[in-house]
Amino acid sequence: MKRALLALSLLGVTGCYLPPEPAYQPPPPQPAYAPAPQQPPPAYAPAPQQPPGPVYAPAGGPPPGPVYAPAGGPPPGPVYAPAGGPPPGPVYAPAGGPPQPAAPSMTVDVQPSSGRPGTELHVYLRPFQHGATIYFNGRALPKRLSPSQDAWIIYIPGSATSGYVEVDWGGQRFRSGYITVTR
Numbered sequence: 001m002k003r004a005l006l007a008l009s010l011l012g013v014t015g016c017y018l019p020p021e022p023a024y025q026p027p028p029p030q031p032a033y034a035p036a037p038q039q040p041p042p043a044y045a046p047a048p049q050q051p052p053g054p055v056y057a058p059a060g061g062p063p064p065g066p067v068y069a070p071a072g073g074p075p076p077g078p079v080y081a082p083a084g085g086p087p088p089g090p091v092y093a094p095a096g097g098p099p100q101p102a103a104p105s106m107t108v109d110v111q112p113s114s115g116r117p118g119t120e121l122h123v124y125l126r127p128f129q130h131g132a133t134i135y136f137n138g139r140a141l142p143k144r145l146s147p148s149q150d151a152w153i154i155y156i157p158g159s160a161t162s163g164y165v166e167v168d169w170g171g172q173r174f175r176s177g178y179i180t181v182t183r
Helices: 002-010
Strands: 107-111 120-126 133-136 152-155 163-169 172-181
Touching: 107 163, 107 172, 120 163, 133 152
Parallel strands: none
Antiparallel strands: 107 120, 120 152, 133 163, 163 172
């Protein structure tokens, strides 16, 4: 302000009113630290290939560096973080790797459950499968579809002994109840 008055007086201006300068006010107090803005974690992050050991995430956020899988190696695929951030502790892959598709399931019912060689047997499959192979005591048998198309028809072989009817489907064998062969 003194400079402004000096400049005006040098120019010959007198009797000019200048408003007083406002009093010095210190800036408002700042917190000791400003929290860094939080960014949401990525949808997934694959684990590096050579982990030195587990890195645990601190409560409230992701770890400060790369995320490694627990000892034993990284999981076989990408690791997905649940919505809202990582879990509070380490996440382990299930033993044996990722889940496998459920094995096929089938029920095998044979009617009648006893007979002489040459007796016609109806093999009911639940669910019914057209590509199934049918065995009696380990021997593959020819089959034909029943008139109702809900069962396979086989015949007890002439040299057969009592045993089981098995159905091979989807790379697995499914066994019926015991079949008694009478003479």
